[in-house]
Amino acid sequence: MESYYDVAKEEMSLYGPDCTSFQNMLAVLIGGKADPSITGQLAALGAKRLVSMGKEELISYPGIGEISANRILSAFGIATYLRKYEKDEQYIVRSPEDAANYLEDMSILPQEHFDVLYLSTKNLLISRKNIFRGTLNSSIVHPRDVYREAFRVNAASIVVAHNHPSGDPTPSREDIEVTKRLKDVGETMGVDLLDHVIIGSNGRFKSLKELGYF
Structure with missing residues (x-):
């Protein structure tokens, strides 16, 4: 049988x-x-x-x-x-929606991931890199780790993103602090931080740029 x-x-x-x-x-x-x-x-x-x-x-x-x-x-x-x-084939990031759609796989992750999208002068996606996994903290997210890769791939700008496993994409105080720190360093390094997108569940996301944090 x-x-x-x-x-x-x-x-x-x-x-x-x-x-x-x-x-x-x-x-x-x-x-x-x-x-x-x-x-x-x-x-x-x-x-x-x-x-x-x-x-x-x-x-x-x-x-x-x-x-x-x-x-x-x-x-x-x-x-x-x-x-x-x-997705990598000539993907262009023109808006927070474009970034969120590309990063939709983060919505089902059980742990927080912090990823960076590296873009050309025409906002074409060059590469994506995971910087760390764990609870987001300004002392853990080192700008050098984010921007080192930007120089390696010759990126003109970046979009950073992380997920909230709870499903609620509302930014926390730490999220805002990390964003401001990365924005300041990016201006000094000559690499533009375009946005910080927080991925929630069921297609929900928040753009810290749209929320007025930079």
């Missing part, structure tokens, strides 16, 4: 991922120990929830070991990387 994993694998082979259920794709990633009740639970969580899960949380589900968890994390990691790569 065929196992659930064998059935899912055969379906994938015959019909491809476009015609395979999300639950069965998870079964293929998990491997021979895939249990339909567990893959059903994971599929019900949805892709966005799974992306935010760490290895330890995945391993807490029966039948999912370290190898299976790594496969799931790698699969979602590759998908996220491809989305970022596709």
Whole structure:
């Protein structure tokens, strides 16, 4: 008798991922120990929830070991990387909305990330770099880390951004202090800080420039 994993694998082979259920794709990633009740639970969580899960949380589900968890994390990691790569093709940041749309992947992160978009004189995206992960603090965000990369890629301007895992993009006192510090250093270094965008959930974001903080 065929196992659930064998059935899912055969379906994938015959019909491809476009015609395979999300639950069965998870079964293929998990491997021979895939249990339909567990893959059903994971599929019900949805892709966005799974992306935010760490290895330890995945391993807490029966039948999912370290190898299976790594496969799931790698699969979602590759998908996220491809989305970022596709966006990089001549992406222009003309407004806070453009920056927020490009950085939408930050909205589902369980931890705060501070990223920088490096732009050309025509506001074309040159590169994106994660500066740190953790609670935003003016003593942790070093302008040298932000602007060193700007000089390396010959950027004319930057947009900085971080996410609020709570989902509420309202800026905190620390957010405002970090922005002012980076703005002052940027003016001295000759690299224009265009905006600081805070990413919330469900498409919500705040632009500190639009809020009048610089």
